[in-house]
Amino acid sequence: MITAGIDFGAKNVKVVILNDDKIVARGSALTGFDLKIAAKAASEMALKAAELKIEDIVHITETGIGQGSVDFAADSVSEVGANAKAGVKLLATARTIIDVGAEEARAVKCDETGSMKDFVVNERCAAGAGAFVEAMSRALEVELGQMGPMSLKATEAVPMNAQCTVFAESEVVSLIHNQTPKANIARAIHDAIAERVVSMVRRLGITEDVLLIGGLAYDVGFVDSMKHGLGVEVHVPEFPEYVSAYGAALVAQERVKE
């Protein structure tokens, strides 16, 4: 049975196509202003990779910010619901799944079946999400992809305001003027965001194993800061930004079987 999941992220729309529970293709497109266009582009990319047509897909479930914006999705699931479902599939022992995307961070506690037990989502502030790292990399004049490796070379911990992207940016500027090495600043940025996410996750209670997903899970500096902040091992799956879409596709499978 072929199903698909679409995840409308703040920065990218992601699509995962499943044949039974096997991933056969992924697709992604910049979200931009028109969610329909982005969803179409991401879907076409995945369909092309899978050599399928949209009619071949039995059921499509959507998740993320733009639910209801495409007519080819049959239903929806929340991101935390999708994350719980996919997280346990990817790592059977996962019980806490932390998703840090471009504009939002969220965490879900789940059981061995992938059922959500509790969740927490950051409120109206980008300081605990990927947009924060993007803004800081611009201030540091460092390629986004280099922030992680640079952060791992830090020699000293530098405290930084974790509460507001705007204030943090002015702090970065001050640190640059103080001749603080860029590696130490990059580390301070990752620690600041991790501190905020960890504080949010602690409201749930940390139950191992912990799986870190979302676009920021690609950033090795952030992952390291999260490990230190949580004080436990943090697992990162392959293609971490596609996990919500994968979860939505798994939910689609369940709903067809129902």
Add this chain to the structure above:
Amino acid sequence: MTEMKYQTKPLDIWNEGKALRQQYYENYAKAHERGGIRWAGGAWAYSAVPSGLGDDVWSLTGEPYGASVAFNKEFAARCQEAIEAKGFARDLCAYLRNYLGSVVLDEYVFGGEFPKPDFMWTTHICCSHAKWYQIASDLEGGVPFFCIDVSTGLTEDFNERRRGYVVNQLLDGIDWLEKTTGRDYDDEKLIQAVYNECEATSLWAEICVLNKTIPAPLDEKTMYSLYVFGTLMKHRPEVVAFYRKLRDEVQDRVDTKIAAVGNEQRRVITDTQPPWGFLEVFRYLEKHGVVSVGSLYTFSLIGAWEVKEDGTWGPRTTPQQQGIDIKTRKQALEILADWTHARPEWQHFYSAHEKSDLMLRIVREWKVDGVMLHYNRGCEGLTLNIAENRLAFKEAGIPVLPFEGNMGDEREFDLERTKKAVDSFLELLGVK
């Protein structure tokens, strides 16, 4: 929309309630034309006391007025901008900003110029209320202002000495009212107003108790339009009469299984003021069969409660039910102070644990499946302790949805993001 399980219909008394509310705001606005007196103050004020000045004394309570402004988003934005332009910070109480903005604009949300009160009569219930009417008085050119300090702590600590502290201020206040208005004070009218207030607030608790029934005869969005009379004029005979009729109708809905929400599957409660401009969140819940059956706020901001013999919460026994014959001004004020300071909503300000315990009681007795907690940036006082309350629910194994917003400032509420969080909550409750 999930499957309809119960019969449902609107309240028969609904239009009567609308007319009563409209009459309240009109009575205040037209009081001078009719030879009456206008006063302004908080909904927590001892509103029965100015009644001794006559039957033609009309009040404008600031919080419901601020909420009415919030419901009119365009006007609310203008009020907020007007008061912020005068240097008042955006993180102050949203009701205060809506009220003061309306004063500065000289526009009444119900039409016409803002009706200036003859005096201010209020209490220091929270940090905002401690200054609200002092500022309003200044903005309106020095309206006479009397404020009562009510910082007496938890109900269990409200002893004779503390009651005396409040009652002495009220006695001074009555002298001040006579001097300020030039009218003689009538103790008989005060006594009747105290009887009315006790009966109205006990009746509201009785109505809330009926919502323990499955299906709930009332949903919280509807309750907002009903509890409000207790915040406008809980001492007036027309409110007593309205609540008696409402109690009878809700009892009838219970007897005949008329539901507020025909597809009721799950029951939730909230904690404090909602984002007034976005009550559609409740309708969104209802689409999925989730009904909010009340809150500590709707039940007990005005409701008078006591623990009954069987250990459950019920309406407080009124002085008249106890056969108490109030004979003197002081006795009336003592009874009123005892009654007022036992209101459960009062406990918010003093104890996180007390608030959690009260809400856990509601969860148990009203058969509640989940709790929504509003991190209300518009009200520091009643938002205090929410993180602590969340932990208490978590320990009790009750699903909780904290959401961020503002009761009166739409700039601080993100509807789509809130709906997304609600979606996750609905999944947690097993209905989506």
